Amino acid sequence: MRPALLDPLFASLDTLPGVGPKVGEFLARLFGRESIEDCRVVDLLFHAPHSIVDRRHQPGVMNALAGAIVTIKGRIDRHQPPPPGRSSMPYRVFLQDDTGELALTFFKVKGNWLEKQLPIDDIVIVSGKVDWFNGRASMVHPDLMVREEDAETMALVEPVYGLTAGLSPKTLRRTIEAALTRIPNFQEWLDEALLEKQDFLTVRDAFIALHEPRDATDIDPRAPARRRLAYDEFLAGQLSLSLVRQRLRILPGTPVKATGALSGPVISALPFSLTGSQTAAVADILADMAREERMLRLLQGDVGSGKTAVALMAMLAAVEAGGQAALMAPTEILARQHFTTLSRLAGPAGVKIDVLTGRTKSRERDAMLERLASGETDIVIGTHALFQDTVSYHRLLLAVVDEQHRFGVHQRLRLTAKGVSPHMLVMTATPIPRTLVLAAFGDMDVSKLTEKPAGRKPIQTVTLPTERLDDIVERLRGAIEEGKKIYWICPLVEESELSDLMSADERFQILVARLGPVAGLIHGRMAGPDKDAAMLAFKNGETRLLVATTVVEVGVDVPDATIMVIEHAERFGLAQLHQLRGRVGRGDQASSCILLYKGPLSQTAHARLSILRDTEDGFVIAEEDLKLRGEGELLGTRQSGTPGFRIASLEAHADLLEIARKDAAYVIERDPDLTTPRGEALRTLLYLHRRDEAIRFLRAG
Numbered sequence: 200m201r202p203a204l205l206d207p208l209f210a211s212l213d214t215l216p217g218v219g220p221k222v223g224e225f226l227a228r229l230f231g232r233e234s235i236e237d238c239r240v241v242d243l244l245f246h247a248p249h250s251i252v253d254r255r256h257q258p259g260v261m262n263a264l265a266g267a268i269v270t271i272k273g274r275i276d277r278h279q280p281p282p283p284g285r286s287s288m289p290y291r292v293f294l295q296d297d298t299g300e301l302a303l304t305f306f307k308v309k310g311n312w313l314e315k316q317l318p319i320d321d322i323v324i325v326s327g328k329v330d331w332f333n334g335r336a337s338m339v340h341p342d343l344m345v346r347e348e349d350a351e352t353m354a355l356v357e358p359v360y361g362l363t364a365g366l367s368p369k370t371l372r373r374t375i376e377a378a379l380t381r382i383p384n385f386q387e388w389l390d391e392a393l394l395e396k397q398d399f400l401t402v403r404d405a406f407i408a409l410h411e412p413r414d415a416t417d418i419d420p421r422a423p424a425r426r427r428l429a430y431d432e433f434l435a436g437q438l439s440l441s442l443v444r445q446r447l448r449i450l451p452g453t454p455v456k457a458t459g460a461l462s463g464p465v466i467s468a469l470p471f472s473l474t475g476s477q478t479a480a481v482a483d484i485l486a487d488m489a490r491e492e493r494m495l496r497l498l499q500g501d502v503g504s505g506k507t508a509v510a511l512m513a514m515l516a517a518v519e520a521g522g523q524a525a526l527m528a529p530t531e532i533l534a535r536q537h538f539t540t541l542s543r544l545a546g547p548a549g550v551k552i553d554v555l556t557g558r559t560k561s562r563e564r565d566a567m568l569e570r571l572a573s574g575e576t577d578i579v580i581g582t583h584a585l586f587q588d589t590v591s592y593h594r595l596l597l598a599v600v601d602e603q604h605r606f607g608v609h610q611r612l613r614l615t616a617k618g619v620s621p622h623m624l625v626m627t628a629t630p631i632p633r634t635l636v637l638a639a640f641g642d643m644d645v646s647k648l649t650e651k652p653a654g655r656k657p658i659q660t661v662t663l664p665t666e667r668l669d670d671i672v673e674r675l676r677g678a679i680e681e682g683k684k685i686y687w688i689c690p691l692v693e694e695s696e697l698s699d700l701m702s703a704d705e706r707f708q709i710l711v712a713r714l715g716p717v718a719g720l721i722h723g724r725m726a727g728p729d730k731d732a733a734m735l736a737f738k739n740g741e742t743r744l745l746v747a748t749t750v751v752e753v754g755v756d757v758p759d760a761t762i763m764v765i766e767h768a769e770r771f772g773l774a775q776l777h778q779l780r781g782r783v784g785r786g787d788q789a790s791s792c793i794l795l796y797k798g799p800l801s802q803t804a805h806a807r808l809s810i811l812r813d814t815e816d817g818f819v820i821a822e823e824d825l826k827l828r829g830e831g832e833l834l835g836t837r838q839s840g841t842p843g844f845r846i847a848s849l850e851a852h853a854d855l856l857e858i859a860r861k862d863a864a865y866v867i868e869r870d871p872d873l874t875t876p877r878g879e880a881l882r883t884l885l886y887l888h889r890r891d892e893a894i895r896f897l898r899a900g
């Protein structure tokens with residue numbers, strides 16, 4: 200049971216003042232959750248600021264750098280409302296300081312609030328982003344405007360947070376401030392000696408310091424508050440992994456003897472022969488599965504290296520031994536794609552396959568659950584719906600978890616907690632650095648697919664500025680006429696006033712207007728069946744160009760798609776670009792990838808794109824990504840930190856990971872059921888970091 204002391208932090212977000220349905224929806228989107236019901240107050244605490252606004256530094260208008268957020272104190276000189284009847288023109292208020300003039304620019308101004316708030320000759324302090332145009336400085340909708348006499352009320356240093364369209368910085372900050380008041384006084388779960396040695400803050404102080412930075416050094420991952428929280432995050436992860444391993448040792452596995460009765464015919468019907476790496480991985484897996492001990496193996500393979508075929512061979516072995524296998528995919532699209540592929544490959548051999556996702560209708564679902572429970576179904580594919588409490592298996596011998604790069608042990612834990620003890624194969628895309636494997640999975644056996652299937656041609660990658668868009672569209676017209684298939688990737692779905700990113704919707708309209716009805720559209724906010732239809736139309740060739748967001752990033756397999764255009768490539772993380780690009784070059788035709796960027800590029804962004812242009816080796820890319828991200832440039836939405844961690848970063852906190860691993864081992868050895876006072880406190884830690892599923896394994900849980 201979760202300690203009562205955590206209740207205020209695990210209350211739903213809408214228990215915080217100012218969080219209604221609208222703000223709730225924005226926050227859910229910010230945290231990547233379906234709805235506000237899935238968000239807790241504690242989520243806000245872990246949403247760390249990525250920079251600060253420092254209003255102590257007031258450079259003067261003429262010294263303000265374009266694009267920088269600056270604070271300027273000056274006298275209001277004059278107002279320039281839009282001419283009558285031209286309300287779409289901006290309202291400008293001119294402010295002067297010793298160095299020059301700044302135009303405060305406002306759109307859609309109603310009433311006379313500006314005259315009241317910024318009367319002529321008043322001295323005011325404004326803060327916001329400065330733009331330069333023809334030697335004139337302007338600031339569009341300042342973030343802050345206060346009169347000189349109210350200056351004390353102004354926060355001199357403010358944290359800046361990642362936002363989502365519609366959510367204002369002010370609202371988010373107010374909500375986070377409210378969340379901070381809910382932090383209880385925790386019983387310390389760290390060892391006294393470690394606290395002293397590392398000079399760690401208490402958890403409560405660390406959260407407060409995280410959200411109340413006093414200067415830029417407080418934003419650095421090495422800041423004391425972040426180190427404390429990162430350590431806790433690693434410790435919670437390592438502890439829960441150790442608890443699982445301890446449990447795994449207790450529950451024996453069932454030895455699985457592959458007979459070849461199914462895999463034989465399936466292999467001979469494959470349209471290709473397995474690569475050496477695939478064969479070796481299959482051999483490793485079958486050897487593990489034949490043992491009494493349960494398998495816990497990681498299958499790593501670069502994009503397009505053919506992990507699915509390996510997983511299929513393992514699943515067939517389970518079926519041959521009279522059992523069942525489950526394959527859990529990270530997304531609905533992928534679950535359905537696996538279903539189609541595996542049905543095609545294994546269906547003819549008489550293997551019964553079902554697909555179960557959150558979207559499966561209740562009647563169909565009931566029938567499916569019955570088939571699973573009776574053992575009629577051999578292989579079930581699905582999303583996390585597979586491991587809900589209502590699902591019971593006849594004889595589950597193997598669980599394959601296709602994690603791609605959503606690392607975490609949660610689903611695996613849930614499965615083990617169901618009392619079944621299948622062998623476990625975890626698949627991840629992109630070779631990931633060893634430290635990351637350790638952080639995400641603990642010590643696991645690893646098989647790697649180092650070879651690409653024969654006949655693959657290198658993907659020709661070019662980087663081009665957005666200005667070349669028209670040429671590209673013309674070239675695509677030619678390519679479509681030749682029968683080629685093209686992905687066009689956009690970063691966001693919605694048109695946002697705050698950003699100049701081209702949304703998928705908007706790009707789709709433009710491309711249809713230019714190229715005709717050959718284009719399709721797919722994005723995360725579409726209804727499930729619409730997504731399927733869009734994918735299918737592209738697969739079948741009814742559409743030849745698929746405008747997509749990153750929903751196609753993981754696993755999507757359309758082998759005859761050969762061209763990919765990625766818009767705003769500079770905004771994606773390297774590993775993510777590698778994943779995206781991996782959607783082409785999956786067949787024997789030559790493929791190309793066009794990375795469109797909007798300049799000017801920062802040095803890091805430039806380096807990032809060059810690496811991608813120069814190599815297709817996922818391992819090199821992953822290592823470089825880790826190195827480059829360290830430069831503090833927060834590009835890419837999900838790739839901006841270490842996957843699966845909210846504060847901890849392997850790059851900045853590798854030393855802490857090692858300590859946490861030892862600490863966890865020490866605890867488990869002496870207090871395997873977490874019953875000592877420290878053990879009790881550590882349970883709170885596990886809940887706080889949502890690693891509490893491990894607690895169910897404890898005898899006194």
Ligand SMILES: Nc1ncnc2c1ncn2[C@@H]1O[C@H](COP(=O)(O)OP(=O)(O)OP(=O)(O)O)[C@@H](O)[C@H]1O
Pocket residue numbers: 471472473474477500501502503504505506507508628629652653753754755756758781782785
């Ligand atoms: N040995 C092989 N020879 C030729 N083609 C193969 C071989 N193995 C798999 N393929 C094909 O290569 C493509 C990629 O395989 P698969 O979808 O399993 O990749 P993956 O490793 O899951 O990659 P990603 O992570 O990019 O999705 C598929 O179209 C598959 O049919």
